[in-house]
Amino acid sequence: MSLAPETRWSRLFNFWQDYKQSPVALAALIIIVSVVLMAIFAPLIAPQDPYNQETLDLFDARLTPGETGSGGYVHWLGTDAAGRDVFSAILFGLRTSLIVGVLAGTFALLLGGVVGLMAAYYGGRIEAVIMRIIDLQLSLPAILLALVLVAMLGQGLPQLVTALTLAQYAYFARTTHGAASAERSKDYIEAALSTPLPARQVLFRHLLPNALPPLIVVATVQVANSIALEATLSFLGLGLPLTQPSLGSLISNGFQFLLSGRYWISIYPGIALMLTVVAINLVGDQVRYVLNPRRSR
Amino acid sequence: MSAALLDIDHVSKRFIKRPSIGERIAGLLGAGRTTEIVRAVSDVSLTVRKGEVVGLVGESGCGKSTLGRIVAGIYTPSDGKVLFDKGPVAREKGRRTDKLTTRIQMVHQDPFSSLNPRMRIGDTVGEGPVAHRIVRARDADAYVANTLERVGLDPSYRRRFPHQFSGGQRQRIAIARALAMKPDLLVLDEPVASLDVSIQAQVLNLFMDLRRDLDLTAIFISHDLGVVRHVSDRVAIMYLGRIVELAPTPELYAAPNHPYTRALFESVPRVGVGRKNFRPIAGEIPSPLHPPAGCHFHPRCPFAGPRCRHEVPALLPVGEGRLSACHLNTGGTG
């Protein structure tokens, strides 16, 4: 056993060494990083502010990709029925989608994590009740749950995030419960209990940090799911209004023109959505693979 | 003779495994399992005096680890009571066990699972004493350094994580964690079983040094008769949840009384005896789910008679400070 001091940095470095073994995962990571950067710097990159009605010109409506509009710049991905530059709309749409996805994913992680941790730590009846509720919820499709919740809560960003959180926390709860139950039976927890350490300390300093790695993997995948769910809701007209465009509402926006040959209004936001979701999933897969201790080196 | 520090009084522990809902439904169809009761420890009494090391020896299913965990306050007994310095060790609180004392500490068998892999060892050793105000938070670092030195580890290691240590070093860390709580009684559950032979000696020496310097009282659980003989003042031999023999170490090893103890000694391979013809104990260890009636050992005992099959032998004195549970000592097995 080597005693070479291992720092946080060397662990991170090893993680990176393992991660980059897969070219596909590397490409996916590059895509995510560029998507995030593009979303953050959307106001700087985008030739047009799609929110601002004044910059829209109906003469520019439904331009095909590559045409130059009245603004004097090229609409590389065309424009929609209101004269909105599709490329700009996608950049701003990505912003909304990512914000919703990350917020909903994070809140679901926190809520699900606490619920699952409690169930695993307290055991007995508390565990049985919580886990039955979780099982029940998992047996319903998340989209159905999200639809009902949005219908109840109404439109708007906070409402949407709440709905997506409630629709998804159960996945985190079950994963946390599984991981924490496995850790719960280990000797170091027994040692902590027999010291005895206060319950809070056992829960948050011993149980939680060790149940976290599988949770991180679920979290990446759930962020992708949130984005896709939000897009679905917006496509159905239940998500965010078009004045606050997300990828889903953009797809929905061009849907009526899809069969009339003006494919770009829907297809390009669709491609952006697909790339983002697939890339996040690929990264999640690779993280899961690298974190798996049983993986042969 | 000094006073009893720990008094285990007619303690039993049953683990009840109730079938889950699915299994109960399967049970209606005749396939599921029914409620299973494991009698891990039945009616064990034992006192440990201050400054003494008592060895608990037995094979799997004998209840030695369960008894150790009852003493360490991880389980509460189903029957009987455990008094430590005249007070209770733990109490039941709902479905959980609430340990009431910090003066009993435990060292686990496997140092690879008994240390939190994501916590620096300095925190592992120091968090207990800080939580119980044995040391102030700002003095914790020096206290931890001291404790690590005490168990033969370089104090500068306290910023490291468990996986950076070898098995022997980890076991020292686990011992340091227990010592940091300033315990009066240590429960050591197979502390050297998972270590290499050359490392075992290091850890046993450490234990003997600590015992001498700190005047420790300890319960030393092991399946290894040689190790227990080396460190214990008295030894209790357990079989299927009961103590079958209890005696001072030299007397026990010189002249074991109970047939199980004798058979156990015979079946242990020893260095230096050379190739020998084993006289192993016949038969399997019965499941603690369905222990045999009467004397638990009778199906494997060469001396068993009709009396052994229905009458539980009492643990009775067979000499100065010695107890044994065998009908041979009280009028035969017939």
Added chain:
Amino acid sequence: MSEPVLRVKDLRTEFAVRAGIVKAVDGVTFEVGRGRILGLVGESGSGKSVTGYSILGLIELPGRIAGGEVLLNGVDLTKLKGEQIRRVRGAQIAMVFQDPMMTLNPVLKVSTQMIAAVRAHDNVSRKVARSRARDALATVGIPSPEERLDAYPHQLSGGMRQRVAIAIALLHKPAVIIADEPTTALDVSIQGQILAEVRRLADETGTAFVWVTHDLAVVSSLADDICVMYAGRVVETGAAADVIASPRHPYTAGLLASVPAEHEPGERLPQVPGSAPSLANLPPGCAFAPRCFKAGPACNTTPPVQHFEDGRTALCHYPIEPDSCQPLSSTSTTYQNAS
């Protein structure tokens, strides 16, 4: 000794890891005769188990056999490929693992597995195969073997499972059985039973055993010969009784001296200081030198294999002289107090 059935010559097994090449087995040489039991002794990381796996060609990537020969009745197993090695494995040489569930499939009856194992190498009817399976179970001392055949592995105790695993290994009366810590997880009374059966089997059937273990006491009561490994190398070989009575290598002496049962209760145990080195980061020369009480200036060069009377060997620059040697007491002073 008659012509050995298994001869391992300069076997080398390497693993490619992030840190570089780890030589888990580094030039291991030994031989086993018909009906004899060789105790392959070492602590964790000594390469004893990898040696066992290498003999059967069970090394998988990132590991590979980098050199040497494994001669089973004169045939070099390291040269055999795919189908050829499969025909040998299970028939002429078999393995027993520490965990019998490595051999047993939990969802199949014992009979199903044993019949399949018989018919894997011999073209016989199921009926004949079943009776051979029953005989094999009886051979390893399993009571009422006919009933046990119809049991599932989970219905058997740990000791019984290990006996079944040994019975499966014996089905084709192999020349050699490699046993990797087969009794380590078992209780002493059950271990005693199995050791007694194995000794009898070796004597009666002529099957040779390579018994991989960390437990010197087991080796001393079971094995004919002993082969001590440290950090991937064989450091001492010889007849078990001789090696245990008077070890020539300081490491063997240290191991033997640290067994508590050989000392007065409460006495300070002689201990080998330090811990086994990482195979990825071995000291130059003798890997044991940093822990050795006899280490001298020559020890930073690779030690020679020294040959002694009675065919014993030790890999050491400064082997312990037998006349100076009441090893248990003499080394107890030299190994004193170094932690």
